[in-house]
Amino acid sequence: MQQQVYDTRQGRNSERKSIQQEAAESRTENVLTTDHVFEVLYNRRRRDVITYLREHGGTATTSDLAEYIAAKENETTVEGLSSGERKRVYVGLYQNHLPMMDDVGVVNYDKDRGTVELQECAAQLLPYLDDETETNAHRMTAGGAVGLAGFLLLGVFDVGVFAAISDLLWVTLGVIGLFVLALGDEYDLFAAADR
Incomplete structure (x- = not known):
């Protein structure tokens, strides 16, 4: 039984490496694969990140993005947000969404500085974003x-x-x-x- 679990995990790791290698290849070409387009657009928060960056000159801080998305999700203003609402979105962006978008090449995410910059290949996603x-x-x-x-x-x-x-x-x-x-x-x- 333990051998099967190990084999399954090993299979996942090798699959994950191929996805990461594919992301690196598409990043150098500035072209997103169909899988990456769907992966990025699948989540509402990632779509909101792209929308916010487009509307604010292509760059923002992680905090600004978290506040914008939290206010939108909670149907309130940024001033009306609680610290818990902000933190819940911030953690999701910091740990999951922004690193994934950076891996694919849609944004340039500097975790240390807390800045996010929209990249050229994000233009490939715009036709799919609904207004x-x-x-x-x-x-x-x-x-x-x-x-x-x-x-x-x-x-x-x-x-x-x-x-x-x-x-x-x-x-x-x-x-x-x-x-x-x-x-x-x-x-x-x-x-x-x-x-």
């Missing part, structure tokens, strides 16, 4: 368009109380509704450009 506000805005626009279409169909086919309104008024309401949806979509685009 939740943009997704929600598109859902609202699509939902508004479906609702407007349903409302107009009830009027055009003279269903129930909608039969009392003339077809010309339905066309007018449809044009105004589409105009309002288009304005809302343009507003979302301008708001996203300001961020």
Whole structure:
């Protein structure tokens, strides 16, 4: 039984070495493997690290990252965080996420100085990072368009109380509704450009 456990551990170590060797090779080429892309993007905290670094000039301290992520996870402000909430995220970043991202080459993590710098190959991850506000805005626009279409169909086919309104008024309401949806979509685009 002990021999099997030893063999299993030995197999894991040799597999781990190959992953580390693969990371070193991809780092020198500045190209992430598909496995590394998925490994980095798998965890929400690692995605938040990339987002924060992009929004703050590409560099930050481990403490700043921990505060940002802890505030986001606890749905509060940085000032409203407890020391335990900060520490829980800081330890996870310090011991796990940042060293792994450094091994892959997405960030340059200096543990001694507590600094993190986004690397060029992180650009390969950007198409996969979702912008939740943009997704929600598109859902609202699509939902508004479906609702407007349903409302107009009830009027055009003279269903129930909608039969009392003339077809010309339905066309007018449809044009105004589409105009309002288009304005809302343009507003979302301008708001996203300001961020």
